[in-house]
Amino acid sequence: MTSAIVLGGSRGIGKAISDALKSIEIDVFAASKKDIDTSDLNSVRKFLENHNQTDILVLNTGGPVPKPFATITEDDWKLYHNQLFLGFVTILQNIKINDGGYIFLISSSVIKEPNAKLIISSAYRAAFAEIFKVLSKEYAQKNISCINIAPGPINTDRTQELIENVQEFEKSLPMKRLGEPQEIGNFVKAIIENKIKYLSGVTINFDGANSNYIF
Amino acid sequence: MTSAIVLGGSRGIGKAISDALKSIEIDVFAASKKDIDTSDLNSVRKFLENHNQTDILVLNTGGPVPKPFATITEDDWKLYHNQLFLGFVTILQNIKINDGGYIFLISSSVIKEPNAKLIISSAYRAAFAEIFKVLSKEYAQKNISCINIAPGPINTDRTQELIENVQEFEKSLPMKRLGEPQEIGNFVKAIIENKIKYLSGVTINFDGANSNYIF
Amino acid sequence: MTSAIVLGGSRGIGKAISDALKSIEIDVFAASKKDIDTSDLNSVRKFLENHNQTDILVLNTGGPVPKPFATITEDDWKLYHNQLFLGFVTILQNIKINDGGYIFLISSSVIKEPNAKLIISSAYRAAFAEIFKVLSKEYAQKNISCINIAPGPINTDRTQELIENVQEFEKSLPMKRLGEPQEIGNFVKAIIENKIKYLSGVTINFDGANSNYIF
Amino acid sequence: MTSAIVLGGSRGIGKAISDALKSIEIDVFAASKKDIDTSDLNSVRKFLENHNQTDILVLNTGGPVPKPFATITEDDWKLYHNQLFLGFVTILQNIKINDGGYIFLISSSVIKEPNAKLIISSAYRAAFAEIFKVLSKEYAQKNISCINIAPGPINTDRTQELIENVQEFEKSLPMKRLGEPQEIGNFVKAIIENKIKYLSGVTINFDGANSNYIF
Numbered sequence: 001m002t003s004a005i006v007l008g009g010s011r012g013i014g015k016a017i018s019d020a021l022k023s024i025e026i027d028v029f030a031a032s033k034k035d036i037d038t039s040d041l042n043s044v045r046k047f048l049e050n051h052n053q054t055d056i057l058v059l060n061t062g063g064p065v066p067k068p069f070a071t072i073t074e075d076d077w078k079l080y081h082n083q084l085f086l087g088f089v090t091i092l093q094n095i096k097i098n099d100g101g102y103i104f105l106i107s108s109s110v111i112k113e114p115n116a117k118l119i120i121s122s123a124y125r126a127a128f129a130e131i132f133k134v135l136s137k138e139y140a141q142k143n144i145s146c147i148n149i150a151p152g153p154i155n156t157d158r159t160q161e162l163i164e165n166v167q168e169f170e171k172s173l174p175m176k177r178l179g180e181p182q183e184i185g186n187f188v189k190a191i192i193e194n195k196i197k198y199l200s201g202v203t204i205n206f207d208g209a210n211s212n213y214i215f
Numbered sequence: 216m217t218s219a220i221v222l223g224g225s226r227g228i229g230k231a232i233s234d235a236l237k238s239i240e241i242d243v244f245a246a247s248k249k250d251i252d253t254s255d256l257n258s259v260r261k262f263l264e265n266h267n268q269t270d271i272l273v274l275n276t277g278g279p280v281p282k283p284f285a286t287i288t289e290d291d292w293k294l295y296h297n298q299l300f301l302g303f304v305t306i307l308q309n310i311k312i313n314d315g316g317y318i319f320l321i322s323s324s325v326i327k328e329p330n331a332k333l334i335i336s337s338a339y340r341a342a343f344a345e346i347f348k349v350l351s352k353e354y355a356q357k358n359i360s361c362i363n364i365a366p367g368p369i370n371t372d373r374t375q376e377l378i379e380n381v382q383e384f385e386k387s388l389p390m391k392r393l394g395e396p397q398e399i400g401n402f403v404k405a406i407i408e409n410k411i412k413y414l415s416g417v418t419i420n421f422d423g424a425n426s427n428y429i430f
Numbered sequence: 431m432t433s434a435i436v437l438g439g440s441r442g443i444g445k446a447i448s449d450a451l452k453s454i455e456i457d458v459f460a461a462s463k464k465d466i467d468t469s470d471l472n473s474v475r476k477f478l479e480n481h482n483q484t485d486i487l488v489l490n491t492g493g494p495v496p497k498p499f500a501t502i503t504e505d506d507w508k509l510y511h512n513q514l515f516l517g518f519v520t521i522l523q524n525i526k527i528n529d530g531g532y533i534f535l536i537s538s539s540v541i542k543e544p545n546a547k548l549i550i551s552s553a554y555r556a557a558f559a560e561i562f563k564v565l566s567k568e569y570a571q572k573n574i575s576c577i578n579i580a581p582g583p584i585n586t587d588r589t590q591e592l593i594e595n596v597q598e599f600e601k602s603l604p605m606k607r608l609g610e611p612q613e614i615g616n617f618v619k620a621i622i623e624n625k626i627k628y629l630s631g632v633t634i635n636f637d638g639a640n641s642n643y644i645f
Numbered sequence: 646m647t648s649a650i651v652l653g654g655s656r657g658i659g660k661a662i663s664d665a666l667k668s669i670e671i672d673v674f675a676a677s678k679k680d681i682d683t684s685d686l687n688s689v690r691k692f693l694e695n696h697n698q699t700d701i702l703v704l705n706t707g708g709p710v711p712k713p714f715a716t717i718t719e720d721d722w723k724l725y726h727n728q729l730f731l732g733f734v735t736i737l738q739n740i741k742i743n744d745g746g747y748i749f750l751i752s753s754s755v756i757k758e759p760n761a762k763l764i765i766s767s768a769y770r771a772a773f774a775e776i777f778k779v780l781s782k783e784y785a786q787k788n789i790s791c792i793n794i795a796p797g798p799i800n801t802d803r804t805q806e807l808i809e810n811v812q813e814f815e816k817s818l819p820m821k822r823l824g825e826p827q828e829i830g831n832f833v834k835a836i837i838e839n840k841i842k843y844l845s846g847v848t849i850n851f852d853g854a855n856s857n858y859i860f
Contacts, residue, residue, distance in 0.1 A: 041719065069737075069738070069776070069779070069780065069783075070738060072734075072738075074686065074731070074735070077731055077734065078731075081726055085768070085772075086719070086722055086723075089717075089722065090719070092714075093714070093715060093717075111430075111644070111775070112430060112643060112644055113642045113643055113644065114644055114775045114778055114779050115779065116779050116782070116783070119775070119776060119779050122775040122776075122779065123730070123772040123773070123775045123776050124772060126644070126771045126772055126774070126775045127730075127768040127769060127771055127772035128768070129429065129430075129771075130429060130756070130759045130764070130767040130768045130771045131714070131764060131767075131768050133429050133759055134714070134759050134760065134761050134764050134767065135714065136389070136424040137389045137424050137761070138714075138761070139424075140389030140390045140391075140423060140424040141389065141390075141391070143390065145424075146424065152413075154413075174351070174352045174355030174356065174415075174416070175355045175356075175358065175412070175413065175415070176355075176356070179413035180413070183411050183412065183413045183414070184413075186409040186410075186411055187406070187409065187411050187414065189409070190405035190406065190408070190409045190411070191402070191405065193405070194401040194402065194404070194405045195401075196398050196401055196402050196405070197390070197398065197423075198367075198369075198390065198394035198395070198398045198399075198421060198422070198423045199398070199402065199419070199421055200389075200390070200422075200423055200424040201389070201420070201422070201423070201424030201425070201426060202419060202420040202421070202422075203429075203430045204414070204417060204419055205416065205417040206413060206414055206417070207413070207415075207416070207417075208355060208412075208413045208415055208416070209351040209352050209354075209355040209360075209361065209415040209416030210416070211416060212543045212642060212643070213542060213543055213642070213643035214344065214345060214348055214418075214541070214542055214543065214544055214556070215327060215344075215418045215430060256504065284522075284523070284561070284564070284565065284568075285523060287519075287523075289471065289516070289520070292516055292519065293516075296511055296516075300553070300557075301504070301507055301508075301511075304502075304507065305504070307499075308499070308500060308502075326560070326859070327858060327859055328857045328858055328859065329560045329563055329564050329859055330564065331564050331567070331568070334560070334561060334564050337560040337561075337564065338515070338557040338558070338560045338561050339557060341556045341557055341559075341560045341859070342515075342553040342554060342556055342557035343553070344556075345541070345544045345549070345552040345553045345556045346499070346549060346552075346553050348544055349499070349544050349545065349546050349549050349552065350499065352546070353499075353546070427758045427760075427857060427858070428757060428758060428857070428858035429756070429757055429758065429759055429771070541860075542860060559859065559860075560859060563859055566819070566854040567819045567854050569854075570819030570820045570853060570854040571819065571820075571821070573820065575854075576854065582843075584843075604781070604782045604785030604786065604845075604846070605785045605786075605788065605842070605843065605845070606786070609843035610843070613841050613842065613843045613844070614843075616839040616840075616841055617836070617839065617841050617844065619839070620835035620836065620838070620839045620841070621832070621835065623835070624831040624832065624834070624835045625831075626828050626831055626832050626835070627820070627828065627853075628797075628799075628820065628824035628825070628828045628829075628851060628852070628853045629828070629832065629849070629851055630819075630820070630852075630853055630854040631819070631850070631852070631853070631854030631855070631856060632849060632850040632851070632852075633859075633860045634844070634847060634849055635846065635847040636843060636844055636847070637843070637845075637846070637847075638785060638842075638843045638845055638846070639781040639782050639784075639785040639790075639791065639845040639846030640846070641846060644774065644775060644778055644848075645756075645757060645774075645848045645860060
C-alpha cells in the first residue's frame with residue numbers, strides 16, 4: 001500500500017491534502033505539530049527515527065506572525081529559519097523517498113511576489129524553493145517527482161487571522177473568493193492518482209489568477 | 216453534457232488530451248488541421264461559425280520547422296504569427312467559454328528558456344502567454360480557469376523529427392526519458408474531473424525537472 | 431569615431447539617449463519617424479539601405495494606443511506586430527553591428543507584468559525580448575553586448591497621455607515620482623563610456639522599485 | 646563628501662568596486678574580513694558601533710565552499726545563514742543610509758539558476774534577495790536606490806578555485822571569457838556618478854549572456 005507523510009496534516013491545506021489522499025486508499029500519516037515541530041530540529045530528528053521512509057512526502061508548515069522588518073529579532077529569524085527551511089532540509093537529508101514517489105512542497109505565492117507583511121516567509125520559503133529545485137534533478141533519477149505548489153490566498157484559519165476584513169478582501173480578488181484547501185488537496189491527489197510523473201522541478205502558482213507576474 | 220474543443224486534437228499532445236477527456240464522458244471535438252488551420256485566419260473564422268461556444272477549450276498547435284534566425288523570411292514570420300498567436304487571439308475574441316469552464320494553452324518550455332533552434336516558437340508563444348495571462352483575470356470573473364501548460368521534451372512525432380538521436384538525448388534528461396503525451400492528457404483531465412478552479416493565470420512547466428530557472 | 435543609431439530618437443526616452451550619447455562625442459543618428467517607421471517594413475528596408483552598419487544600436491519605438499482586447503482588430507495586431515516586433519527583426523537581420531558594439535532594446539516593464547490596457551505592447555515586446563535574448567548569445571561571440579532596458583513609468587508625453595491624473599499616479603509610486611528619460615539616457619551613456627561589456631543578455635527593470643515580482 | 650562602505654572590499658569584486666568609487670572622490674571604507682565578518686553576528690554588531698551611517702552601502706561577501714547536499718551539516722547551514730543572510734539583515738536593521746543614497750547587493754546568478762555545487766549560496770542569497778526587494782519599496786521613499794547585481798562567472802580568486810580548468814570553461818561561455826571585477830566596479834561607479842536613481846528594486850544579471858532564462 002502506498003504510504004504518505006503529510007506535515008502540518010491536522011489543519012488547513014495539510015489536512016485537505018491528507019483527507020484527499022486517504023480517499024484514494026493511501027496510508028497517510030497526517031503529522032501534527034505534536035508529532036513534528038519543524039521549528040525544533042530535535043523534534044525533527046526524533047520524528048525521523050520513526051519515519052525514515054515514505055512513498056509520498058508533503059512538506060507543509062504554517063507561516064510566521066507578520067512583523068515589520070525593523071522589529072524582527074535574531075531569535076525570530078532563527079526560529080523561522082528552522083521552521084521554514086532547516087527543518088525541511090533535515091528531513092530531506094535523512095528520509096528515504098521510495099523510487100517512483102512524490103515530494104510536494106507547499107510554499108506560498110510570496111516567493112515570487114514578496115511582501116512586507118510576510119517578509120520572513122518570503123525569504124525562507126524562497127530559500128527552500130532553491131534547494132527543492134536543485135534536488136528535483138537528483139530525485140528525477142529515481143523517478144521521484146518534486147512539485148512546489150505556491151498557494152495564494154486560501155481559505156484557512158491563518159488567512160482569517162492575517163486579513164482584517166476577509167469579505168472585503170475577497171472582492172478584490174479576480175475570482176471574488178479565496179481558494180479552498182480542498183482544491184489543493186484534490187490537485188495533489190489527482191497527480192498521484194493519475195501517475196503523472198513528468199511534472200517535476202516546477203513551481204505552480206495556485207492563486208486564482210491573482211498574481212501579476214507573467215510566469 | 217460538458218463539451219470540449221481540442222485544437223490539434225488528432226495527434227500528439229492534443230490527441231492525448233482528447234482521449235483523456237473522452238474517457239470521462241466529455242463531448243470532445245478533436246479538431247484536426249482540416250477542421251481549423253490556425254495559420255489561416257479565414258479557416259479560423261469559418262471554424263468559429265460552427266463552434267462558437269464550449270465549456271472547455273484547449274489551444275494547441277504544432278510549432279514551426281527550425282530555421283536559423285538569419286534565414287527566416289517575412290513570410291515565415293507572418294505565417295507563424297498567425298499560427299501561434301493571431302489564430303488563438305481570433306478564437307478568444309469570438310468564442311464564448313461557458314461560465315465555470317476551462318481554457319488550457321499548450322505552449323512550450325521555450326517561452327521561459329528560449330533557444331536559437333526554436334526562436335520563432337519562443338517569440339510568438341511568449342507573446343500569446345502574455346495575452347493569456349492578462350485575460351485570465353477577466354475570465355476569472357466568470358469562474359473560467361486559464362492554465363498554460365509549458366511542455367518540455369515530450370514523446371511526439373515532432374520531437375522525433377526535431378531531435379537527431381532521441382535515445383542519446385533522453386540520457387541527457389533528468390528523468391532519462393521524454394515525457395509522454397498521456398501524462399499531459401491525464402493532467403488536464405484530472406484538473407477538470409476534480410473541479411479544480413483556483414489554478415488559473417498560471418504557467419506550468421511540464422518538463423521532467425529539465426529546466427534550470429528557479430521558477 | 432564611434433557611431434550610434436537611436437530609433438525614436440526625436441522624443442522621449444530615445445531623445446534622452448541621443449542627447450546623452452552626443453555628450454560623449456558619439457556620432458549619433460537620432461532617427462525620427464520620418465527617417466524610419468518601424469510599423470512599415472518598406473520604410474525599414476529603405477532606412478537600412480543607407481544605414482547598414484553601426485557601433486551602437488538603440489531599438490526604441492512608441493507603443494500602441496490602449497484598446498480593450500475585444501476591440502482590437504486584425505489590422506491593429508498586424509500594425510503593431512510590425513512596429514514592435516517585425517521591424518526590429520528586419521533591422522537585426524540586415525544591419526551589421528561592429529565588433530565590440532552595443533545593442534540596447536528599450537522595451538517596457540509590461541513584458542514581466544503585463545496589463546490589460548497595454549496588452550498589445552505586452553505581447554509583442556515580450557516576443558521581441560525572446561529574440562533579443564537568443565541573439566545575445568550569438569552577438570557575444572563578437573563582443574557585442576545586448577541590453578534590454580524595461581522602463582516602468584517614465585515622464586514622457588506618452589505617459590502623460592496614458593495616465594489620467596499624473597500627479598495622483600505619482601503619489602502611488604514608491605519614489606513618489608515618474609522616472610526621468612535622462613536617467614535612462616545617462617544609464618546607456620554610462621555603460622558605453624565605461625566600456626562595460628559583460629552586461630549582456632539581461633533585462634533591466636528601470637521602474638523606481640515599482641514592480642512586485644522578485645526578479 | 647560622499648561616503649561608502651564596501652563589504653568584502655579587500656579582494657575580488659568588492660575591491661574592484663572600492664577602487665572604482667575611490668576614483669570618483671568617494672570616501673570609501675573598504676571593509677575586510679578583519680573589520681567585519683558577516684558570518685559572526687557579534688563582529689557585525691561591533692562593526693555597526695563604529696559604522697552606523699553611510700551614503701552608499703555595498704553588501705558583498707564570499708560564498709561557501711562547494712559541498713554536496715547530503716554532506717552539509719547543521720553547523721554549515723547556520724554559518725552560511727549568518728554569512729549570506731542574517732549578517733546583511735542585521736546591518737540593514739541597524740545602519741542609517743542617508744537620503745538619496747544607494748545600496749548595492751552583490752548576489753549571484755545562482756539565485757535565478759541554482760546549481761547543486763552552490764546550493765547553499767543559491768538558497769541564502771535568494772532569501773536575502775527577497776528581503777532586499779521588499780525593502781527597496783521602503784527605501785524608495787527616501788530616494789535610496791537598491792540594486793541587486795547578480796554576477797555570473799567573474800575572474801576572481803574564488804572562480805579560479807571553484808572551476809577546475811578555467812581556460813576550458815571560458816571557451817564554453819558566450820563571450821569566451823570570464824567577466825572582469827572592474828566591469829562591475831565601473832558599473833557601480835557609473836550609476837552613482839550619473840546620479841541614476843530610478844534604477845531600484847531590480848536584479849541585474851551580470852553574466853556575459855550566459856544565463857538561459859528569458860529574464
